[in-house]
Amino acid sequence: MSFLEHLRSESARLGEVARSGLDAPVPSCPGWTVDDVMRHVAQVYVHKVEVLRLGARPDPWPPDFSDQDTLQWYDEARAAIVDALDAAGTGLRTWTFDPRDTTSGFWHRRMAHETVIHRIDVEQAHGMVTPIDPELALDGIDEVLYPTLGGPWWEEGDTAHPIDAAVRLTASTGQAGRSWTVHADATSVDVRQGAEGNVAAEIFGGPAQLYLWLWGRAGDDAVRTVGDPDAVRAFRGRISEATQ
Numbered sequence: 001m002s003f004l005e006h007l008r009s010e011s012a013r014l015g016e017v018a019r020s021g022l023d024a025p026v027p028s029c030p031g032w033t034v035d036d037v038m039r040h041v042a043q044v045y046v047h048k049v050e051v052l053r054l055g056a057r058p059d060p061w062p063p064d065f066s067d068q069d070t071l072q073w074y075d076e077a078r079a080a081i082v083d084a085l086d087a088a089g090t091g092l093r094t095w096t097f098d099p100r101d102t103t104s105g106f107w108h109r110r111m112a113h114e115t116v117i118h119r120i121d122v123e124q125a126h127g128m129v130t131p132i133d134p135e136l137a138l139d140g141i142d143e144v145l146y147p148t149l150g151g152p153w154w155e156e157g158d159t160a161h162p163i164d165a166a167v168r169l170t171a172s173t174g175q176a177g178r179s180w181t182v183h184a185d186a187t188s189v190d191v192r193q194g195a196e197g198n199v200a201a202e203i204f205g206g207p208a209q210l211y212l213w214l215w216g217r218a219g220d221d222a223v224r225t226v227g228d229p230d231a232v233r234a235f236r237g238r239i240s241e242a243t244q
Contacts, residue, residue: 003108004085006136010115011078013130014041015071017122022070024125028217034125038074039065041118045077048107049084055094081111098147113140120217137207138178141171144214145180149242150191161237162186165200165228169214171207184238201227201235214239 015038022035029037043062050058065073088094090105098106116132117140123129132140163184170179179195205213205223212218225232 003112004082006112006133007085007108007115008082010112010119011082014038014115014119014122015074015078017119017126017128018071018074020126020128026121026125028121028124034122035070037118037121037125038070039068041115042068042070042074042077044114045081045111048111049077049080051095052084052088052092052104052107055092057095085111097151099152100147109139109143112136113143116140117215117217120212124217132208132211134173134207137211138171138173140211141169141178141180141207141214144211144239144243145169145182146191149239150182150189153242154187154189157186159186159238159241161234161241163231163234163238165231165234166197167231167235168195168199168202169210170195170202170204171210172204173207182235184235189238199227200231201225201229203232203235215243216240 018034018038022033022038024034026032026034026037043065046065047058047061050061085104085108088104088107090103090108092104093102094104094107096102096106096110113136116136120129120132164186166181166183168179168181170177179193181192181195181197181199183190183192203210203213203223203225209218209222213220213222
C-alpha cells in the first residue's frame with residue numbers, strides 16, 4: 001500500500017469537495033464548518049512539514065495563520081506535505097508519537113488517515129460521501145487502535161471510561177475477516193492482533209463502517225455488537241477520548 005498515493009488522492013478529493021462551500025456545517029464535528037476543517041488540515045500539514053524538516057516538534061507553535069485564505073493555504077500546505085514526505089521517504093528518523101516507530105514512514109501513514117477522515121467530514125457536510133478503499137480502512141482500524149488508543153497515554157488513570165474488560169473488533173472482508181482484541185483498564189490499553197481469549201463484547205462491521213465508527217464518523221447502526229452493552233459503551237467512550 002502506498003500511503004503517499006492515498007494522501008495525494010484523498011487530499012485532492014478533500015480540496016475538491018470543500019469548494020462546494022466553506023460555510024456548510026460538519027455533522028461529525030459539532031460547531032465546525034467546512035472552513036474550520038480545511039484550516040485544521042492545512043495547519044496539520046504545515047506542522048508535519050516542520051517536523052520532517054527539524055526532526056523534532058517545532059517550538060513555538062503555531063504561528064499566526066489568521067490572515068491565510070483558506071483554500072489557497074490548503075492547496076499550498078497540501079503540496080508542501082506531499083513534497084516533504086516524498087523527499088523524506090519512509091526511513092528518515094524524526095519525532096513521532098508512536099514509541100514503536102520514529103521514522104518518517106509513520107507520517108506517511110498518519111497523514112493518509114488524517115486526510116481520509118477529514119475528507120469524509122467534508123463530504124458528509126455536502127451530502128456527497130464516496131467510498132473508502134477497503135485496504136486503507138483496514139489499516140486505519142489498526143492505526144486508530146494502536147498507537148492512537150493503545151499508546152502509553154493512560155498511566156495517570158485520567159479517563160472517564162476505565163472499561164476494565166476485553167473487547168474484540170472484527171472487520172468482515174467477504175469470506176474472511178480481521179480481528180483485534182483490546183484489553184483495557186483505567187491505566188492501560190493493550191491491543192493484540194487476532195481473536196484469542198474471552199471477551200466481554202464483540203463489535204463487527206465492514207472495514208469502512210468499523211473504521212468510521214471508531215473515529216465517530218458513523219453511528220452505532222453502522223456496526224453490530226454482541227455481549228455486554230456497557231462494555232461497548234465504555235469502549236466507545238474511551239476511544240472518543242483518544243481521538244479528540
